Amino acid sequence: MVRKVKKKKPGIRIFVTLLLMVVIAVFVYKSIITLGNHQIFEKEYDDKTSPYSSLKITPHSSDDRTTPAPPSKIEPDPSVSISFDKLNSPNAILIRLKGHTILMQKNSEEKIYPASLTKMMTAIVAIENLPDLKGKIKLTNSTFQGMYEADASMAGFQPGEQVRAIDLLYGVMLPSGAECCIGLADQIAGSEQDFVKIMNQKAADLGMDNTHFENTTGLHNENHYTTVKDLSVLLSYALQNDTFREIFTSSRHSTSPTNKHPGGITFYSTMFKGLSDQNIIGGRILGGKTGYTEEAGLCLASLAQKGKQEYILVTAGAKGDNHSEQYNITDALAVYNSIGK
Numbered sequence: 001m002v003r004k005v006k007k008k009k010p011g012i013r014i015f016v017t018l019l020l021m022v023v024i025a026v027f028v029y030k031s032i033i034t035l036g037n038h039q040i041f042e043k044e045y046d047d048k049t050s051p052y053s054s055l056k057i058t059p060h061s062s063d064d065r066t067t068p069a070p071p072s073k074i075e076p077d078p079s080v081s082i083s084f085d086k087l088n089s090p091n092a093i094l095i096r097l098k099g100h101t102i103l104m105q106k107n108s109e110e111k112i113y114p115a116s117l118t119k120m121m122t123a124i125v126a127i128e129n130l131p132d133l134k135g136k137i138k139l140t141n142s143t144f145q146g147m148y149e150a151d152a153s154m155a156g157f158q159p160g161e162q163v164r165a166i167d168l169l170y171g172v173m174l175p176s177g178a179e180c181c182i183g184l185a186d187q188i189a190g191s192e193q194d195f196v197k198i199m200n201q202k203a204a205d206l207g208m209d210n211t212h213f214e215n216t217t218g219l220h221n222e223n224h225y226t227t228v229k230d231l232s233v234l235l236s237y238a239l240q241n242d243t244f245r246e247i248f249t250s251s252r253h254s255t256s257p258t259n260k261h262p263g264g265i266t267f268y269s270t271m272f273k274g275l276s277d278q279n280i281i282g283g284r285i286l287g288g289k290t291g292y293t294e295e296a297g298l299c300l301a302s303l304a305q306k307g308k309q310e311y312i313l314v315t316a317g318a319k320g321d322n323h324s325e326q327y328n329i330t331d332a333l334a335v336y337n338s339i340g341k
Contacts, residue, residue: 080104082338088327089298089315093228094335097303097310100236104335108229109210112316115291116153116176117231117299118218121199123172123247124238126165126184129198133166133243137187143179150219152178155267158260166243167255173247173289174267181216192216206233220295228314235301235312248303249287271300274326280336282306288332292322300328304336311339 084092084106093108095101102108127133141159148154155177157163163171163183171180185195196213203211214224238244247253251272255264271288278284288302298318304311313335318327 080335080339081341082334087315087331087334088318088320089331090318091228091316092331092335093232093314095232095236095312095314097236097239097312100233103311105229108232109227111210111225112227112299113220113224113293113296114218114226114231114316115220115293115296115299116218117226117289117291117301117314117316118213118216118224119172119176119181119291120231120234120238120248120289120301121202121213122181122184122195122216123169124234124241124244125195125198125202126169126172126188127241127243129188130165130184133164133169135165136162137165137168137183138162139179139183140186143182143186147178147182150178152217152219154178155180156261156265157183157258161258161260163258164256167253169243170247170250170253170255170267174250174253174269176270176290178217178219185216203230203234206237208233218291218293218296220293228316231301231314231316232312235303235314239303239312245287248289271302271329274329275333280304280306280333282340283336285332285336286310290326290328291316294321298326298328300332302332304332306336306339311336 080094080103084104087106090107091110091112092104092106093102094104096103139157139159139161144159153176155171155175157171157177157179163180165184165187168177168180168184171177172184182192185192189195189198192215195216199213199216200211203213208226208230211226211230212223214221218224239248251269252266254266255261257264269288270290272278274290275285278286283304283306286303286305288300291299291301296316298320299314299316301314302312304313313332315328315331318331320327
């Protein structure tokens with residue numbers, strides 16, 4: 001008699017197979033999650049600890065010079081013995097040029113009218129956009145339109161005069177000549193309005209967030225404003241340019257002969273004219289640019305050296321006018337003489 005072999009029920013095999021598949025799936029899932037978390041942790045760790053994670057790359061100008069970071073680092077210097085509260089100027093900022101560190105400030109982010117301190121921007125933008133500093137530029141009748149009526153300061157050029165670009169730049173900065181500003185703007189951009197667009201773009205590039213220009217000369221306009229802090233950024237940047245620095249630190253300049261002035265014209269710095277002595281305690285004032293309108297008051301942006309350090313001081317809003325005591329220069333002497341005292 002043949003015995004029948006009982007077949008095992010397939011249900012047991014199916015159950016075991018499914019259980020095995022579940023175990024494998026759980027193991028694979030945990031492995032994926034663990035690996036993912038590990039990678040995320042590594043990324044977060046790298047982001048937090050990398051020496052480059054907080055590095056700020058500053059843009060370069062057209063002549064590949066480094067743009068100074070805005071002066072946000074404040075280090076009151078105990079060696080500066082004067083209080084800004086004793087100054088004639090309601091707005092002031094003192095910067096150590098190396099590191100662009102603020103040593104003292106007074107209402108430095110308050111809106112001011114820059115008057116002729118505007119011409120520092122006019123000059124550096126012109127320098128960076130002129131193909132040939134020795135090339136001649138013709139001043140037309142339109143260059144002078146409205147300048148005399150506005151009582152703008154002039155360098156002494158005449159309509160129809162052909163002037164080297166470099167002489168116009170000295171005319172902008174030393175005697176604060178408005179006709180020089182317009183002549184350069186027309187040559188470079190075709191009009192003052194279009195040149196001002198370049199000025200405002202430059203201000204934006206430098207991080208001068210509280211600045212807006214309406215003209216090249218600094219003649220009063222409600223929408224033409226800045227702060228002494230922004231102006232310190234501008235001056236710190238411009239002084240890196242050798243041509244600008246040479247002009248800014250010159251007390252006088254004689255132009256080349258022109259068709260209207262065969263003997264040329266000699267310019268004198270408005271700051272040095274009001275400064276009887278460049279020497280200060282332990283150093284000297286190297287250069288500066290003055291500014292004045294009735295609304296802006298007496299303003300001054302200056303550079304001084306004491307020991308091995310250079311300092312920038314920007315002041316604005318002092319009482320007085322071009323015929324009174326120059327309280328902007330008085331303030332500069334007081335501050336610079338107090339350094340290291």
